[in-house]
Amino acid sequence: MKKPLRLFPEAMKNLTKKAATSKYPFEKAKTYPGFRARIVFESEKCIGCKMCMRVCPAGAIEIVLSAEQPAPQTAADGSQIPQKKKFDCIMNLDRCIYCAQCVDICPKKALASSPDFELAQFDRKKLKLHYT
Ligand code: SF4
Numbered sequence: 001m002k003k004p005l006r007l008f009p010e011a012m013k014n015l016t017k018k019a020a021t022s023k024y025p026f027e028k029a030k031t032y033p034g035f036r037a038r039i040v041f042e043s044e045k046c047i048g049c050k051m052c053m054r055v056c057p058a059g060a061i062e063i064v065l066s067a068e069q070p071a072p073q074t075a076a077d078g079s080q081i082p083q084k085k086k087f088d089c090i091m092n093l094d095r096c097i098y099c100a101q102c103v104d105i106c107p108k109k110a111l112a113s114s115p116d117f118e119l120a121q122f123d124r125k126k127l128k129l130h131y132t
């Protein structure tokens, strides 16, 4: 054990230093590039390949056909041209471990990590997000 007198210079040195910790939650927390928190989804980019579902180690992500599909277009000859299918993403935040494997595997960059980490809820149902 260090003698108290030997600790004194160190204590004095640290008294004059800037605090190493932040005052969160009284001050907004800083996040940095590459920070992994809530996963976000862009439906327009998704092709429904479900690679994200296969790779997710926690079974936290579901890709489902959207209830609202774009209407088919009519070609000049009167035939119907089907539109690209629309998919929704259901994210279970209570299961997600924020590993971002789904982000890395997505071939269309439809998923991304956001810096939104303040996700605590009293009601567990609110941890199930439906991205359309
Ligand atoms: S991996 Fe990407 S494109 Fe494929 S279903 Fe998931 S979000 Fe959609």
Ligand code: SF4
Pocket (backbone or CB within 6 Å): 039, 055, 056, 057, 058, 059, 060, 061, 095, 096, 097, 098, 099, 100, 101, 102, 103
């Ligand atoms: S971040 Fe990891 S745990 Fe969360 S949905 Fe993506 S693959 Fe699953």
